Amino acid sequence: MGKEVKKNPIIICRCENVTLDDVERAIEEGYTDLESLRRKLRIGMGPCQGRTCLPLVIRILARKLRKSPDELIIPTSRPPINPIPMKLFIHGGDDEDEE
Amino acid sequence: MTRMRNELVIIGGGIIGLFSAYFATELGLKDIVIIEKKYLGSGSTFRCATGIRASFTTEEHITLQKESIELWKKLSKQLGFYYVQGGYIWLFRKDEQLKAFSEYSKLHNKYGVPTRIITPEEIREKAPMINLEGIIGGLFDPIAGKANPFGVVYALAEELRKRGVKMQTRTKVHRIIIENNKIKGVSTDNGEIEAEKVLIAAGYGSREIAKTAGVDLPLRNVPHHALITEKFREAFKPLLIDWTYSAYIVQVEEGGFLMGMDVEERPNQPLYQRNDFIPRMARVAVRLFPWMKNINVLRYWPGYYVMSPDSHPILGPIEEVDGLFVATGFSGHGFMMAPIAGEVIAEWLVDGKTKHKIAENLTLRRIKEGRLIHEKAVFG
Numbered sequence: 155m156g157k158e159v160k161k162n163p164i165i166i167c168r169c170e171n172v173t174l175d176d177v178e179r180a181i182e183e184g185y186t187d188l189e190s191l192r193r194k195l196r197i198g199m200g201p202c203q204g205r206t207c208l209p210l211v212i213r214i215l216a217r218k219l220r221k222s223p224d225e226l227i228i229p230t231s232r233p234p235i236n237p238i239p240m241k242l243f244i245h246g247g248d249d250e251d252e253e
Numbered sequence: 254m255t256r257m258r259n260e261l262v263i264i265g266g267g268i269i270g271l272f273s274a275y276f277a278t279e280l281g282l283k284d285i286v287i288i289e290k291k292y293l294g295s296g297s298t299f300r301c302a303t304g305i306r307a308s309f310t311t312e313e314h315i316t317l318q319k320e321s322i323e324l325w326k327k328l329s330k331q332l333g334f335y336y337v338q339g340g341y342i343w344l345f346r347k348d349e350q351l352k353a354f355s356e357y358s359k360l361h362n363k364y365g366v367p368t369r370i371i372t373p374e375e376i377r378e379k380a381p382m383i384n385l386e387g388i389i390g391g392l393f394d395p396i397a398g399k400a401n402p403f404g405v406v407y408a409l410a411e412e413l414r415k416r417g418v419k420m421q422t423r424t425k426v427h428r429i430i431i432e433n434n435k436i437k438g439v440s441t442d443n444g445e446i447e448a449e450k451v452l453i454a455a456g457y458g459s460r461e462i463a464k465t466a467g468v469d470l471p472l473r474n475v476p477h478h479a480l481i482t483e484k485f486r487e488a489f490k491p492l493l494i495d496w497t498y499s500a501y502i503v504q505v506e507e508g509g510f511l512m513g514m515d516v517e518e519r520p521n522q523p524l525y526q527r528n529d530f531i532p533r534m535a536r537v538a539v540r541l542f543p544w545m546k547n548i549n550v551l552r553y554w555p556g557y558y559v560m561s562p563d564s565h566p567i568l569g570p571i572e573e574v575d576g577l578f579v580a581t582g583f584s585g586h587g588f589m590m591a592p593i594a595g596e597v598i599a600e601w602l603v604d605g606k607t608k609h610k611i612a613e614n615l616t617l618r619r620i621k622e623g624r625l626i627h628e629k630a631v632f633g
Binding site: 190 | 299411414423526531535536539546547549551
């Protein structure tokens with residue numbers, strides 16, 4: 155996450171607190187594919203699973219690489235897509251040990 | 254077309270290839286190229302359970318892993334990545350499990366790994382929020398631990414870049430080029446790359462590549478499954494294994510609970526997501542930690558254990574081809590074994606022999622000659 159804290163940082167990933175500066179610096183360091191950027195900065199690893207940050211990062215990276223967003227390889231989405239509590243997988247939603 | 258003669262080409266940019274390159278540069282090799290078909294870490298490395306242990310059931314695994322743990326300690330400080338020696342606790346629900354692991358513990362102790370059988374009360378001290386119902390005891394491995402695969406791969410890659418190692422990602426190796434039983438190079442998407450030596454460290458993909466050199470690697474690619482939850486404050490340091498369900502739970506660097514369990518699978522199937530995995534895993538997790546019922550599951554992913562016939566890696570030179578080496582078939586233990594495997598391979602590459610005598614038992618020759626050394630403690 156951001157080493158230098160700016161006064162008005164532009165937040166790209168709210169779940170993991172990653173700023174525009176962090177993204178641009180990582181791209182300059184050679185993390186020029188979305189899968190590696192994601193793991194380097196933890197973008198899209200939080201509860202939103204990339205729904206907020208990924209479209210932004212795709213645009214930033216495409217611009218930096220002078221490519222069309224369509225040319226970038228998009229990271230794999232993993233189930234359950236939305237965060238779901240464990241208990242819903244077990245009892246079909248019944249919470250038997252609570253009133 | 255790249256026309257340059259390198260000292261070493263490594264096929265596979267996973268944890269094994271990267272650590273091998275690291276130790277090769279330590280021993281003075283200069284021109285090294287790593288070729289990766291997708292992105293660094295993209296195979297089993299980034300899908301792994303992150304655990305590191307020496308509590309195995311064979312002399313080969315126990316003694317090599319003891320040294321690997323020393324390297325994890327040293328390199329995490331030098332290269333600055335997350336590694337915690339939080340231990341492993343193996344949990345038992347049946348007398349015969351406790352009995353078998355009491356014997357394994359004697360073997361661990363014989364080779365200098367201080368595991369011991371612990372009571373349910375001691376388990377609670379180390380994992381305070383656990384539900385001990387049905388658990389009759391455990392085995393504690395105090396030197397085991399965990400690391401962050403992303404942190405390790407990027408720290409290694411940055412160090413290797415400084416040392417002049419070239420890394421070509423999104424490049425596929427098609428075949429190995431041999432002349433008069435001697436390595437000449439590899440043929441890739443970007444043309445031929447000449448090399449004096451070639452290391453195949455490409456997981457199950459090693460099988461197809463080795464075939465082009467006339468070498469048969471007896472590997473099976475077995476799907477396994479894991480999930481991670483949202484972050485939570487530190488609940489317990491050790492990695493826990495519920496041996497009855499062949500399941501594990503570990504809290505990773507950022508605070509999520511990473512867990513997996515063995516579900517019946519046929520080898521050599523494409524990776525796919527099973528509808529029954531999360532419910533089965535959730536039942537085991539909530540039995541151990543009832544409060545986990547309210548924790549959110551974030552992601553579930555499959556990954557392979559690349560199994561050898563005896564669950565030990567196939568490591569070292571291939572006798573038929575001068576200059577050809579392999580490091581694969583780690584059978585679910587590649588991440589934890591990577592530092593020692595990298596050191597052993599580098600010694601073989603540079604000196605033609607390894608200081609770790611016991612590693613000589615792990616070459617492909619053992620399988621050809623039928624000298625298998627079965628590992629019994631494989632789970633997840």
